[in-house]
Amino acid sequence: MTATLERSAPVRRTPAVALTGVHKTFGSGPSAVTALRDIDLAVAPGEFVCLLGASGCGKSTLLNLVAGLDRPTSGTLDVRTTRPSVMFQESALLPWLTAGRNVELPLRLAGMSRKERRARAEELLELVRLGGQAAKRPHELSGGMRQRVALARALAAATSVTDADTPGLLLMDEPFAALDAITRDVLQGELLRVWRATGITILFVTHDVREAVRLAQRVVLLSSRPGTVVREWTVGANSERLHEEITARLREVITSHAA
Template sequence: MTAAAVEFSDVGVRFPNGTTALSRVDLTIQPGEFVTLLGPSGCGKSTLLRLASGLESATSGAATVSTDRIGYVFQEATLLPWLTVARNVALLAELDGLPQREVSSRVARTLELVGLQDFSQNRPHQLSGGMRMRASLARSLVRDPELFLFDEPFGALDEFTRERLNDDLRALWQRERFTGVFVTHSIAEAIYMGTRVVVMGAHPGRIIREYDVPFGAERDEHTRYSAEFAALSSEISDVLKGAMS
């Protein structure tokens, strides 16, 4: 039996001020899944990502990850403004101690994967918001991660740019076959991106429902506007409203 990529077993997180961020969370993510975490602010979505990355420890229970090859894309691109796109992308590979020839090869391949090959010598201020997020994605992708964590990477973008990047990220996931865990506040984005949607409630953070997404790997605007998509969106919306009432 294949080991889970990520497993949370009866996980609880309590902050020093007494706030319970997560309570009795059980979640298993298999290799190759793309799981979306959906819920209101303060329900512990980002805390789960930090547990998976090793940036935070559980107060109770156990968080187990099967790999140390982890990519992490944050809400802000956080690129170094004085470096070119290529140098920003190369940074983590260089910190890993890879030979310069290997770094250069990986950077070239990664920039092509995210569609920034013609902008390698630009600096961050010369890029649009969407392009900066592509560069941030490339910076983590250059390490060839087996597990990719996304903390609302497209939340600050306009709807058109977000949908385009959703499509590009799904295509990238299909090609590279990493395991993805993606945090969002958007029901539509959670359904469109995920193989599974995990709905969370707050105070304390907990899982209240899981949905296997009934669409295949190939998705487009017809998926977004289908009756089945609308019905699932409505059901999840009702669950979220019920959890907050």
């Protein structure tokens, strides 16, 4: 059985991320597709929020907007953090670089000296329990280990500029979906540990209710396309009851869309 760790509520400060009335439409005219509609969402600094919804509801589109990879069609988006960092389902490591050099890459782009970035990369690999693996290349690592390196690299990018008042922002798009159940369970626990150790702000996309309830302080459910916020839940001690409640609401959303 998976244990859900106790987590404290975030301190309410100026949001790290705030979306107000955000719409996103792709294309124009009769062929236009509205992916998101009237999205209102605020994420506090240091908060862990899961975006939950069925496939195609716009979760990844919302994440891309926050990451700056795309722009809203209308509405306002305010990101008040150090540079956002994105982690995807695939580790996307550069195969010709070692694990350590992969982690160093965003630090190099940020202008950090070679000595500083090597020390920081080693520190982050230790944080994700890959100490001593810096010299290995991706093909020498298991799938779970590659995702740990990807997490270390994402943390390097998100924390390359230090500001105590604006924690880094980590955007995660179903990063454990391609892993086997045991590895996924382990990495979920590791992510919670890393989040607590760093104080980073996390916006995590998933379609897995149990994963959302295990990880998040707050779960935000999106409707089927066009995605809009249906409901939010604060995660407390009774995770099983919450899991059942969210699952029932998700089924309602999917059924009403299919009808």
